Amino acid sequence: TMLPRCAFSVCHVFVLVLCLSSAEDIDWTKNDHSSFYYGTFPAGFSWGAGSSAYQTEGAWDKDGKGLSIWDVFSHKKGKIQQNDTGDSSCEGYHKVKDDVSLMKELKLNHYRFSISWPRLIPTGIKSDHINEKGIQYYDGLIDQLLESKITPVVTLYHWDLPQVLQEKYGGWQNISLVNHFNEFANLCFERFGNRVKYWMTFNNPWSVAVEGYETGEHAPGLRLRGTGAYRAAHHIIKAHAKVWHTYDTQWRAKQKGLVGISLSGDWGEPVDMSNQKDIEAAERYVQFYLGWFATPIFHGDYPQVMKDFIGRKSVQQGLGTSRLPTFSTQEKSYIKGTCDFLGIGHFTTRYITQKNNPSGRSSSSSYFTDRDLAELVDPRWPDPGSEWLYSVPWGFRRLLNFVKIQYGNPMIYVTENGVSEKMLCTELCDDWRIQYYKDYINEMLKAIKDGVNVKGYTAWSLLDKFEWDEGYSERFGLYYVDFRNKNKPRYPKASVQFYKRVISSNGFPNQREVENWRRKAIETCSSSNQLLAADPLTSHMEMVTEIVVPTVCTLSILLSAVFLMFLLRRRN
Numbered sequence: 001t002m003l004p005r006c007a008f009s010v011c012h013v014f015v016l017v018l019c020l021s022s023a024e025d026i027d028w029t030k031n032d033h034s035s036f037y038y039g040t041f042p043a044g045f046s047w048g049a050g051s052s053a054y055q056t057e058g059a060w061d062k063d064g065k066g067l068s069i070w071d072v073f074s075h076k077k078g079k080i081q082q083n084d085t086g087d088s089s090c091e092g093y094h095k096v097k098d099d100v101s102l103m104k105e106l107k108l109n110h111y112r113f114s115i116s117w118p119r120l121i122p123t124g125i126k127s128d129h130i131n132e133k134g135i136q137y138y139d140g141l142i143d144q145l146l147e148s149k150i151t152p153v154v155t156l157y158h159w160d161l162p163q164v165l166q167e168k169y170g171g172w173q174n175i176s177l178v179n180h181f182n183e184f185a186n187l188c189f190e191r192f193g194n195r196v197k198y199w200m201t202f203n204n205p206w207s208v209a210v211e212g213y214e215t216g217e218h219a220p221g222l223r224l225r226g227t228g229a230y231r232a233a234h235h236i237i238k239a240h241a242k243v244w245h246t247y248d249t250q251w252r253a254k255q256k257g258l259v260g261i262s263l264s265g266d267w268g269e270p271v272d273m274s275n276q277k278d279i280e281a282a283e284r285y286v287q288f289y290l291g292w293f294a295t296p297i298f299h300g301d302y303p304q305v306m307k308d309f310i311g312r313k314s315v316q317q318g319l320g321t322s323r324l325p326t327f328s329t330q331e332k333s334y335i336k337g338t339c340d341f342l343g344i345g346h347f348t349t350r351y352i353t354q355k356n357n358p359s360g361r362s363s364s365s366s367y368f369t370d371r372d373l374a375e376l377v378d379p380r381w382p383d384p385g386s387e388w389l390y391s392v393p394w395g396f397r398r399l400l401n402f403v404k405i406q407y408g409n410p411m412i413y414v415t416e417n418g419v420s421e422k423m424l425c426t427e428l429c430d431d432w433r434i435q436y437y438k439d440y441i442n443e444m445l446k447a448i449k450d451g452v453n454v455k456g457y458t459a460w461s462l463l464d465k466f467e468w469d470e471g472y473s474e475r476f477g478l479y480y481v482d483f484r485n486k487n488k489p490r491y492p493k494a495s496v497q498f499y500k501r502v503i504s505s506n507g508f509p510n511q512r513e514v515e516n517w518r519r520k521a522i523e524t525c526s527s528s529n530q531l532l533a534a535d536p537l538t539s540h541m542e543m544v545t546e547i548v549v550p551t552v553c554t555l556s557i558l559l560s561a562v563f564l565m566f567l568l569r570r571r572n
């Protein structure tokens with residue numbers, strides 16, 4: 001992990017330098033939308049929080065679960081920060097009751113979680129074996145949510161592909177996954193669809209494609225530059241469409257639910273608004289990100305700009321066909337319109353400027369160079385946790401308006417939005433997270449006033465959890481999880497108190513009240529801080545016992561051996 005880290009910092013410095021050097025010709029203040037909008041959300045607006053299976057469940061090998069690509073990837077040395085794994089994570093598998101009570105404390109309307117495919121179907125192939133214990137686990141979770149009047153919102157694929165499908169077929173590089181995924185989805189509709197009415201096929205397929213098959217930072221860790229991501233995405237889009245049709249024809253009439261997809265997208269803002277090249281580059285950034293998936297699903301085919309750029313570069317590289325696969329006419333009409341609602345995951349924004357990348361040989365091609373642009377950040381944007389995550393609330397409103405205009409004002413659920421802090425931070429008074437939520441939620445409210453059809457919001461995430469290649473080094477939770485303690489106790493951060501008020505008021509009533517919430521939240525968290533501060537002692541004691549037990553064992557074995565030898569000698 002050392003190398004990519006360093007590489008990243010160099011990159012980072014480069015971005016900052018780029019930023020600073022161009023700072024004179026940019027009017028940064030043009031986006032300083034400091035006005036806060038006091039008001040409430042439409043009646044029935046749904047407030048939630050989210051998680052995903054591999055990031056929180058733990059129990060990686062319990063009760064007949066099969067291996068996922070993330071189990072295998074995280075067990076390889078050097079892939080994850082500190083070689084962390086999701087083996088036990090938050091122990092969510094064993095803590096359903098506790099976690100549902102946290103959701104009740106927040107008064108959530110919905111909870112978003114994902115189903116682990118290999119927990120239900122260990123090899124990924126339905127005809128091989130169905131693991132009833134896995135089904136029971138999700139049955140229990142769904143029932144407890146419903147008993148607590150919390151609507152389950154379920155993601156079918158949050159990245160944990162059954163390892164067997166990776167080994168046998170090459171994972172999402174292979175078209176056969178479309179059918180296997182469809183069978184898995186069908187099983188979920190059959191077993192859970194009487195109670196689950198909100199389904200999402202995929203979570204953030206951009207990451208699956210780019211980080212799983214192009215850069216290799218994520219499982220399965222492949223580096224098929226210039227082709228791997230496009231091919232994976234192609235199959236994912238087909239799999240999504242197939243599952244939507246399965247629901248539409250076989251289950252919708254009976255179960256009356258909705259099937260969507262959760263797409264992620266940063267916003268891209270032109271560096272120089274008066275420069276047409278920058279405006280086009282920024283548009284390209286968003287089309288290569290969100291549009292890559294949303295355009296086929298809403299309009300039947302990839303964004304024209306992706307077809308143009310990748311096609312042209314492929315020709316220049318001497319390839320006979322474009323590295324971007326094509327859909328047949330039949331496929332286009334099959335894929336078009338397969339979305340009852342659009343899930344949006346959004347965290348941050350970039351400034352974008354045009355930058356030509358010479359086409360070179362096809363071996364040097366990549367998704368990133370295909371876009372012909374450079375990403376920049378304003379060094380003044382707050383970035384409390386993850387290196388890539390700058391707080392730029394106004395970008396959220398722009399992205400939501402983009403979705404409205406481009407895809408015909410679809411029904412939107414925000415499926416992920418939130419901010420992290422560093423692992424070593426044990427500060428529960430997360431004032432910066434309160435600020436982030438306050439401003440981002442406010443920009444979403446403004447977007448609704450603009451006419452964007454947002455029906456719900458999901459804070460990401462309920463708990464601190466395994467953050468993929470970053471391991472536990474970044475904390476996104478409303479609740480702090482003490483990972484050093486075997487019991488993985490949860491502690492509320494100040495943001496819990498704040499988000500709770502936003503939910504109970506369905507928005508922001510007036511300045512005086514909102515400032516009061518914030519003050520009270522910070523007051524309460526100092527007592528939680530003391531609780532957490534008292535904890536390391538107990539967890540330390542547990543660790544010591546763990547070491548002592550084997551030591552005592554070993555000692556007694558040694559002693560008995562010595563004693564035996566002594567006896568034997570005396571006999572001789």
Ligand code: BGC
Pocket residue numbers: 052055203204207264345416467476
């Ligand atoms: C992923 C989450 C992850 C978050 C922060 C999102 O795109 O879907 O699983 O926790 O990014 O890294």
